Amino acid sequence: MAMTYRSGAVDDATPLTIQQVSRRTGLSEPTLRYYEKIGLIGAVGRDESSGHRRYSPAAVETIEALSCLRSTGMSVRDMRAYLAHLDTGDAPRLHELFQDNAERVAQEIEHMRIRLRYLQLKAELWAARERGDTAAEQRAVTEITPVIADLR
Incomplete structure (x- = not known):
C-alpha cells in the first residue's frame, strides 16, 4: 500500500x-x-x-x-508515560494521563481568558481616556480591579 x-x-x-x-x-x-x-x-x-x-x-x-x-503542551515526562502505558495496554493509566492533561489545558484556557479580559478592559480604559469619557474610564477601572487580582 x-x-x-x-x-x-x-x-x-x-x-x-x-x-x-x-x-x-x-x-x-x-x-x-x-x-x-x-x-x-x-x-x-x-x-x-x-x-x-x-x-x-x-x-x-x-x-x-x-x-x-x-x-497540546504535554511534558516529555508524560509523553514517556504515554508510550510506556501504550506498550502495556494500561487503559486506566492512559485515561488518567489524558484526563490530567485535559484539566491542565482547561486551567490554561481559564488563565488565558483572564488575561484577555484584562487586556480588553485596559484597551477600553485607554480608549475612554482618549475620548475624554471619564464615566467610561471609571467603569473600566472598576471592572479591571477584580481582574487584576485574578491575574496573580
Whole structure:
C-alpha cells in the first residue's frame, strides 16, 4: 500500500529522512535528534552509505503521535508515560494521563481568558481616556480591579 507524504508518494516500507519526518510531523530536526538522544524514540537506523538517519514507518508513527502530544503542551515526562502505558495496554493509566492533561489545558484556557479580559478592559480604559469619557474610564477601572487580582 502506498502512502502519500508531503514530499510525494512513498511506499509504506520506505524509510524517511529527517527532513521528511520533520515536514510530516512539524517537529524540527533538532527536536527529532533530541527525542532520540533522550530515548523518547528508539535509536534511528542509518543509511549505510551516508550515515544519515532513516526513520522506519513504525518510528514515524510514534513521532506523529508525539507531535500531537507536544502540540497540546504535554511534558516529555508524560509523553514517556504515554508510550510506556501504550506498550502495556494500561487503559486506566492512559485515561488518567489524558484526563490530567485535559484539566491542565482547561486551567490554561481559564488563565488565558483572564488575561484577555484584562487586556480588553485596559484597551477600553485607554480608549475612554482618549475620548475624554471619564464615566467610561471609571467603569473600566472598576471592572479591571477584580481582574487584576485574578491575574496573580
